[in-house]
Amino acid sequence: MQKSLSYLSSAIGRKQLMAITGLVWSGFVLTHMAANLLIPFSAELYNKYSHALITNPAIYLAEGLLVLTLLVHIANGVKLTLENRGARPQKYAMGTNGSKAPRFQSTWMIFHGSLLAVFLIWHLLTFKFGTDYQIVYDGVQMRDLHRLVIEIFAQPAYVIGYALCMVGVGLHLSHGFYSSFATLGFYHPRYSPMIQGLGYLYSFVVAAGFIIPPLYVLMTKAN
Amino acid sequence: MASANSKKINLKLKVWRQKTREDAGRFEEISAQEIPVDASFLEMMDIVNNRLIKEGRDPIAFDHDCREGICGSCSMVINGNPHGPERGTATCQLHMRKFHDAQEIVVEPFRATAFPVIKDLSVDRTAFDRIIAAGGYVSVNTGNAPDANALPVPKEKADDAFNSATCIGCGACVAACANSSAMLFVSAKVNHLAVLPQGEPERERRVLRMMQTMEDSGFGNCSNTGACSLACPKEISFENIARMNAEYMKASIKRRD
Incomplete structure (x- = not known):
């Protein structure tokens, strides 16, 4: 037991924990984004989907897994960042630049990561714990989440803030996706550029997919 | 070393000076005059140091050994990049033709807790x-060398x-x-x-x-x-x-x- 604990507390073990928990959330945001695309199409479909989701007993398991992986990801990320800062107490007068500079999103993970943590609380307060409108479809009473979504996304300031946070999601994923594979040891000169390309495509699709519904609502439902 | 008739440039160096491990250290502005563009970065540092010694000042401490890119001794962070701006090049093989006349060059030691500064640009x-x-x-057995291949x-x-x-x-x-x-x-x-x-x-x-x-x-x-x-x-x-x-x-x- 002592040894397995030492793996989880090692530099590589903790990095792999970041990768696995990050990949769990990468899967979650993709399904969340896909569900959000129902918003412009049908209030009924969207409400029925969210009703089916929250009435499924497996939701508790899924939510438990998401909360646990998120806490591990955040706690680990903060601890690693603090350690990394301690590894260079004296900063350089000039940073790496030109052809030797790494992609900026990779060195800013803690910044967009922190933004996302704040966003998540804001997001849960707005929607999950927001106004509980009710509606009846086919004799079944359920939450009218769509009404709340339309109400919120009709506010331009909210949509701007939301869109900026989604750009943060895209940046975080664009490094995190590819990085997770490398951390877990998947690297091959032929396939890794494809994984990186796929990571960029995936992060763009996720960010764009999250931004489209609020923009649509703002343009069609405002006033 | 550069030939006598190669083009020469003048540079403004901003070099990290630190007397001891415990010293806080600071940047010092030092001019590098008449530097042949064919000189390597370390040769430029030699020229500057020769002048500093002649003037009775403390020369800049920096690590170097083979000067042909294979020993790993030379270090330095040049304008923000370890070993300077060129990819796949050690400081000893970086040439002054990569810089232009009157350019300011910031020279710092490798900075890391695990690499404490010994003096100036030299780190442990x-x-x-x-x-x-x-x-x-x-681990190998002692005795005769095994047959090659x-x-x-x-x-x-x-x-x-x-x-x-x-x-x-x-x-x-x-x-x-x-x-x-x-x-x-x-x-x-x-x-x-x-x-x-x-x-x-x-x-x-x-x-x-x-x-x-x-x-x-x-x-x-x-x-x-x-x-x-x-x-x-x-x-x-x-x-x-x-x-x-x-x-x-x-x-x-x-x-x-």
């Missing part, structure tokens, strides 16, 4: 020696090992890394030996011990930015790190002690 890189001593070797090694594996073995242990990867991590160095050494039959007997304990020593020496953790590989004068591939991640995971699972 013995943490790398400790990592090597922890596992970066193969008695142990067959496929060409692809030999090339793979050689690519990793080109690491000169200069520490530019640590200097460039936002986290001062030594993962590229450690992984190059681990992979060099992991792909060869000679490295097989100590394979698992090697990666565990070298990583443990890296952590104990105060280096940071890798976040896969790839800055290490971009700064490496030998262009050691980032692939080494990914492979070592898998190697470390396997060794951690398989260990029986």
Whole structure:
């Protein structure tokens, strides 16, 4: 037991924990984004989907897994960042630049990561714990989440803030996706550029997919 | 050395001066006059130091040895980049033709907790020696040297090992890394030996011990930015790190002690 604990507390073990928990959330945001695309199409479909989701007993398991992986990801990320800062107490007068500079999103993970943590609380307060409108479809009473979504996304300031946070999601994923594979040891000169390309495509699709519904609502439902 | 009639430039150096390990250190502006563009960066430093000595001032301390890009002694962060702006080039092979007349050049030491400054631009890189001593070797029997090529090694594996073995242990990867991590160095050494039959007997304990020593020496953790590989004068591939991640995971699972 002592040894397995030492793996989880090692530099590589903790990095792999970041990768696995990050990949769990990468899967979650993709399904969340896909569900959000129902918003412009049908209030009924969207409400029925969210009703089916929250009435499924497996939701508790899924939510438990998401909360646990998120806490591990955040706690680990903060601890690693603090350690990394301690590894260079004296900063350089000039940073790496030109052809030797790494992609900026990779060195800013803690910044967009922190933004996302704040966003998540804001997001849960707005929607999950927001106004509980009710509606009846086919004799079944359920939450009218769509009404709340339309109400919120009709506010331009909210949509701007939301869109900026989604750009943060895209940046975080664009490094995190590819990085997770490398951390877990998947690297091959032929396939890794494809994984990186796929990571960029995936992060763009996720960010764009999250931004489209609020923009649509703002343009069609405002006033 | 540069020929007498090569073009010459004048530069404004902003050099980190630190008398001792404990000294806080500061930047000092020093002019570099009449520098032949064919001189290497270290030769430019020699010219400046000659003048400082003649003027009775303390010359700038910096590390150097072979001056042909293979010893890993020269360090320095030049205008923000370890070994300067050129990819795949050590400071000793960086030439002044890459700079222009009247340019300001900021010269700093490699900065990391694990690489404390000894004086000016010279840093203590013995943490790398400790990592090597922890596992970066193969044990061999004493006695007569074995016949050459008695142990067959496929060409692809030999090339793979050689690519990793080109690491000169200069520490530019640590200097460039936002986290001062030594993962590229450690992984190059681990992979060099992991792909060869000679490295097989100590394979698992090697990666565990070298990583443990890296952590104990105060280096940071890798976040896969790839800055290490971009700064490496030998262009050691980032692939080494990914492979070592898998190697470390396997060794951690398989260990029986």
